[in-house]
Amino acid sequence: MTERHLLPPLICLLQSGAAPAEDEITFLPGLQKQPSFKQYSGYLNLPDGKHLHYWSVGPVIPTVSPVELIRCALSDIRPPLQIQDDGVTLQYNPYSWNKIANMLYLESPVGVGFSYSDDKKYATNDSEVSDSSPRLVVVGCQVCQMFCVCSYELNDNSLVYFAYYHGLLGSKLWADLQMFCCSSGKCDFYNSKNPNCTESVNVTEIVYSSGLNIYNLYAPCAGGVPHRLSVESGQLVIRDLGNNFINHQWTRQWNQKLLGLASLHLSVRLDPPCTNSTPSSLYLNNQYVRKALHISPDALDWAVCSSEVNLNYGRLYMDVKKQYLKLLSALKYRILVYNGDVDMACNFMGDEWFVESLQQQVTVQRRPWIYEGQDGRQIGGFVKEFSNLAFLTVKGSGHMVPSDKPVAAFAMFTRFIKKQPY
Secondary structure, eight states: OOOOOOOSOHHHHHHHTOSOGGGBOOOOTTOSSOOSSOEEEEEEEOTTSEEEEEEEEOOSSTTOOOEEEEESOGGGSOOSEEEOTTSSOEEEOTTOGGGTSEEEEEEOSTTSTTOEETTOOOOOBHHHHHHHSOOOOOOSOOOOTTTOOSBHHHHHHHHHHHHHHTTOSOHHHHHHHHHHHEETTEEOSSSOOOHHHHHHOOHHHHHHSSSOOTTOTTSOOTTSSOOSEEEETTEEEEOOOOOSSTTSHHHHHHHHHHHHHHHTOSOEEEOOTTOOOHHHHHHHTSHHHHHHTTOOTTSOOOOSSOHHHHHTOBOOOSBOHHHHHHHHHTTOOOEEEEEETTOSSSOHHHHHHHHHHTOOOEEEEEEEEEEEETTEEEEEEEEEEETTEEEEEETTOOSOHHHHSHHHHHHHHHHHHTTOOO
């Protein structure tokens, strides 16, 4: 494969039809009929020896021009082709977003999925990830567990309210939280200096360790109630990502324990709780699939999460308010922030509070939004619109909105791309 340093905008290449010819996917195993739309898979080779894997999917209607960037592992969203439970066959997704846009999937940061580094070092941080990403014009929203939180403080604080309002906390615990974590009508579950507060905020035990599906409160837990960690055939398996209440002492102690245990095992696997990644792993690690996708022999085996990236990731920014305000001040970007309303990994209340904190001019007050479902017109959720910014919830959906509510998600995405009212 010819080496390319693609800091020039890849999106422009895709729009002009000038994607590298050697990256075109000519045959994809598992399909009864190959797609009519063009697909490309290859690497963005950066000057520092990092190689970001991308998968570009052309539109069903070739005249469609918008490009949507999804920056995360391939399994985080619903692509045009869905891997079936057998880990061998594919089916077409009738609500794929490439029906109305070019889709560009970028596995980032390096160490995630098929993205790799020549030096095999995958410890990174917010700034390095941002600097190493190609300078692309991004239209839409990014959906990644590691990067989905607009504000760690608001996400943690709102999660406690979310858990209480959904009946997960008893009245005694709620009373203790009010007593030890709140004063003058304001609660701080994120960084309280009161030791009684931090001892009472055991929401993590309830939300993450009780067997509830953190990605969809009302969905079953795939594989049954999991252990936070276990050793299977000599491999350390971690199921608690440790990304919430990061200021609390018991979270820091847990993360230090994980680092210590990881250093004692030759193999470490990070499995998000209540998630079945076996079909994706089987398919994407098939040698014929890797060849079809032009995957480098230097790339690691594909996994739904990278334990090395997660355990060694350096968080430098606790919120992205400054970045949002900079984009909004340019007056040329439209931003849609959307959440499934039963997602506990990135709950809707925290992101709604974040959007409100940007103090943008309200253009449409909060209201239900409607889409055409199989049983007629349905409420898709609620939306509030500001100047060049909208916050939208998807009713009954968890973290993976296009997977949980494909019809509603497609309606939402269509209206955003086509600048139609929600």
